[in-house]
Amino acid sequence: MRRRRLYSLVAATVASTTFVTTAFAATVTTAGAATPGPLAPSVTARPWLATDLTPAQRANLLIKQMTLPEKVDLMTGNQGDAPYAYYNAPIVRLGIPALKMADASSGVAPRGWSLLDTGQNATSLPSMQALASTWSTTTATNYAKVVAAEVLEAGQNVLLGPDADIIRQPFWGRADETESEDPTLNANITGAYVNAVQSQNVIADLKHYLGYNQETNRGSGQNDVVSQRALREVYALAFESVVKTADPGSVMCSFNKINGEYSCDNALTLRNLLKGQLKFTGFVLTDFGALHDTLKGLQGGTDMETGTLTVYDGALLAAVSNGTASEAQVDQSVLRILTTMFRLGVFDRSYTPSAIPVAAHDAVARKTEESAITLLKNSGGALPLSPATKSIAVIGADANILAAPSGAPWVSPTQETPVLNGILAHAGNASVNWVAGNDPVNAASMLEASSMTTVPSSVLTPTNGIGTGLQAYYWDNTSFQGSPATSRVEQQVNYDVGFLTTFGLWAGQTSQVPEPPVTSPTDQQSVVYDGKITAPKTGDYVLDLTGFGQATLSLDGNQIINMTGADGRKSNAASPVLSLAAGVPHTLHITYQATHPFDSLEPGTLLLQWKTPASTYSPAIKAAAAAAKKAQVAIVYVRTYEGEQRDRVSLKLPQSSNELIAAVRAANPNTIVVLANSGPVTMPWLSSVPAVVETYFGGQEQGAALANVLWGDVNPSGKLTVTYPTSDTAIPPGVTNPWATATNLNVTYGEGINVGYKAYDVAGIKPLFPFGFGLSYTTFGYANLRVTPAVVTAKTPVNVKFQVTNTGVVSGAEVAEVYVGLPSSTGEPPKRLVGYAKRTIAAGGVSAITVTIDPAGPTNPLSYFNTTNDKWQIAAGTYTLYVGSSERNTPLSTTFNIATAV
Template structure:
């Protein structure tokens, strides 16, 4: 006799065979064919999504409903023509192993464009490729605010401002769902920390929750009707986000009127009680879904009404997005077939969106003496320097596109653009960057002075005697295991993989260090877990490593002197490997150095020598961050600061191209004439960077985050470096910055950042004039606040300006931000041309959340208005009357 699952699979297979000719059809075909299917009235496309969901729900058994409520990869209900939810991550392009897809520039690059229409096209790329590969749900977009500059996943999202994030998120959802694919917006909510992300408690007050963190979700829900919302790993006010009734039932489904379904992040559900709190689908493990959910219903743990409501929400979303009427090919089969390839024509078309997104997202931070754009007439020889200048630059984790369809590295792009007009030569300068470079502490000893490195890894803490599980040569002694390094790793440095990433381990490294110069060297071990450092068989560091820290031994060496190095390391710190991959710190070990002042590694010296004989030096500097890996420092890793300083001293025409996840400190800023922020620029980063450097594209990007002048400035506005939580099982993060997130906090505290939110230069100039404001009548629901002004291209080349409108302190006794983005627009003008620009202001920017009435309040009176090029630069100022 067939068991229950086998009977279900048999029924599904027969149903798929019977339905194959009627369900996999175009929307037009479905509209004409559906009314004839009297046995399935829910296939009548003339009915609303709600009506159709109610009809099919009435025919479903409990078994079928619980099958439907599997977060992704369940059997669905093919016997009724209802596919399973089948989703893939797609925040910055679809990511599916082994299938080439379009690697779009990251979310920070998209945010730098301030371009809503581009965001729709960006979302459509993710939606189209999700459908083409056989999936019907895209886990995208990411709209988590970039509250902390140390956050490991900020590159996926769209910056620190709620209005910008909400507008771009709404547009992406519209783009995704235009392709008849469900958008699963993430991560709801107050999710700004990767360290111990599964158990960190985000403590945030009601007003901050509403004005800052709920505001982008409100815009996404009301303007784009997303199919799904992904609840986050963390706790909010002591309750896990996926079981937080205040967040899910009261705010999202109640206050905001969300009509779709709430899906857990990867195994982020914690109890069957989460369903009562508002969770609708759970997975990917079936602990709280599928047959287990059915048993919980039969046992009275979960109500039938709650399951019905969840199933209705899923069905409504599938009907509303076209997933049922026109399912992706193969999505009604059980089990899920292998991912299909993306058609070549689609990849070609989507490559254009990747290029446009890169062009618009690059930010020109500095351009003294008109160093840029470059010209082959004055730059006959170009040195391209940087360990990842000839590598695919992106982050690690679920948002990383693993197999970019058409990759152009920065070295490729500059070489192609220079053509025969200039000679391009390359020097790495430093070692490649990996997840281990998120660790704070002295830079790792470079491979150009460290030779014959052999690493041996064994399973189990304190185990140095059994045969090695992995034995291999390595370039450096620099290790951080975890999701972004071993599961979804896009760096040049190979990870360890399973099971070393999920269980306690030991590591032993042996190597030879050759001093590049005579002097005193600080040789260090930065680590969590016990570590011993031997130099020429003499034990010089022995530390238990209960918390992360650095121990240093000063050693006097002579140029050319060799030192034998051995490090024994064990992941035996408390709670270092208990819990899931989401919560454990994993292995953390770095052999670092502080060389004598003025000492350069041989690799940096080679780069300097190349820069000296070149007309122009382009230094590509990057970081590498990812899921479950907050940065421990804003310092560029792998001694890239020293590299840039040395190159700039050798060549006054040094251009720095940053390819980073967010803000970094720049101690060399005054030594270089030009700096470009290119983010993680996707598969056409080489082409887009070259286009901006040579002036084929006039840069128009604006920073969507504030770049602090140092690591103390974020702390001063109430944001701490959460890397310190690696040794804390259940950390608490207080949102002490309150409503003054990002640039608002800098304005509140009177701090001058390195580069402000909204900053970005152009190769032309713009003039602002003739400000007009339209008063707002709060009694009219249709009235809008608006500003008008004249914009003139006062330069010699065509260009695009992102005009930004901020409001100041509102006319109320309640504290409100000194600056808040209220609207923006992109305006393209030819040289000498003028345009009257109108910008509608977002109503929420003129309101505050009242914690007594638990509602929005619009103060009346005169509101300061600032029009300009950043949060700190106002070309025009005036007032707006609210009555």
């Protein structure tokens, strides 16, 4: 067996798609692209190196020379032995090269590798959700080519991406890493992505298979209770399509259980469905710690354990040696791994690190974000901004930092243009005044309730009476024993230790809130906060503590909150209603003990929230409104904090964002709201502001792309890939907030096949913004819909032909969307996306568009999954076609009939 190395605490405990920072970083001084090259010794000694043989022939020649320990070794990763996300070391005796695996889909994350010119920095591309918002496979191809090139430039040969998961519910903290709520859109984007990556001799790893749709309890046995029909029509469909169209070299099994069995141990979903019915030929590797049972994993169809050594490695070798496990099944896994490596050129290419072409790749990041930015509202021509604009107030505490997800997908950018920088660079002679107005977000912001917001720093005063915030005292134990290890002023009570805040190289990079002074990523501490709180308006207030652990709050010496806490639970406790007078300070004393972790990756969090009288504005908000009043235009930039390992408690914008927007709009009618979020957000101020722009998590050129859109150099063409509800509760039946059911590991997928916009249609719920929505600086008209051929059969490609006219005065790109309603006998929702086309049309121009629907296509566009005979089936009956600019705006419709079912 290869030499193994003991894990660090971080490597041993993380349960993610992965981040482990190794103990060394190889500084690379070589240059030049990775080039094909022979791997010694000669083909005569190693006939499997002959490139004129098929991948299967080469793999069969090689496996005959492998010992059982070497076979098991190939099935077991070497986490921590090299500067990569996952690593499978070479088997030198046989010339088997290493598998050097890179995180993640939106760029190459820093995992210890280092290049001479850029260190661990790589191009931070917009999120995968932003990529899908372009609705362009051409953009997806160009994007993926950049990622693959940088995988090679960092000397790696496997990419742990893309992600094809469905955004099932709007609270999902990891929505930024995947594309949409629709399997067809996911399939198209990830299919183009996989093809582009693998064309460069990089193995793509399609993840996370299967039904991975929430973070809450993901490492604690969370179990999807989901129907077979929903699995096939919703959750496996993108995987099925990509297997058919792009032949991914690898698939990653997920953390969760599926109907009672862990995904990586699940023979029904892996061996029977993925490898059997879907005919997947690559190999299955695990997410970090997602494999649970040696025999079940082997028999179920997991080919490689990565991240941990606890289930395969010595345990698997012993099981085969004593006859408990089958060597024939080991051989099946080994052949899948070897055949994939041969097929995608890993044996035949020298993966030599080289320099990243920073400027060229940065341009792709900017162009992608320009195409992704989605205009949600534009009343009265508020946008684009006029060159005559002479003064701009930029408002928002996080305008000076990139909006990026925390956790495994974070990429250390080669350069950065946050929103503030982009506006400053584009403003020309206009004066730009930046005022914070609120406080920066951090991981604790994900716990804000819909009816509350974090108590802002500008109403808090530390005990020393200087500045804002509270005096904080930190102990390196949970019982306040001894003297505090650290004392400092914290702007707010938004304590967070764990995966999103103190793990990995992303710690301190995705938020401006200082990390707690821990000595290791999972320290459990105790903290005391002291100071004063001053209400900005007379009225009734409620204070609230929420988090993981136990805490108390005293006001003017009287304890009014006692949050007792419990392991594995988010706790909270509220004060009685407090009648507070404006301008009167009250002594505040808070104690916190991280004694009740939610899980091993979330040892401690505490958030101080409050509920205020209506129209209560903190001093910071009042200052922002005053600055806005003096400017011609106010741009309010607000964002969420999202990332792996935690779901959001509510859809509300955190950190007093709603109050900030309302106050600024009252001061200046020319208020532009710029959003940076992944999951949907609610917008109680929507009717009052003239313009809203969605930027998503926009990568390293977020600010430059936004500025180009704001000033009209780029006409926005992005469209939403998720439905935005009007409130936290105006979501379809069957979907619940994961925090509401966190004490129950069983998650019932009660909505069945009605996911996303389909569920809103079935339930008759009007969304705030529908799936596929996005405005332009021009307008488009739809006309002349017709279907050919005249007689449609279940085997006939259907050509949907129509015209789109640019009815405005500037050139623009439109995404024309085609939906179909199946016969009522199928029990399908009213509409499903079956195709789309993105066209740039000159002002006054007309584009004739044809979208072809192939009944036998990889996304089964006209089929439903018949669980009686376990196959896709096309029903006889009437099919209704809908064409338009979003799922809820389809001005064209027609029908066609299929006489005979198939």
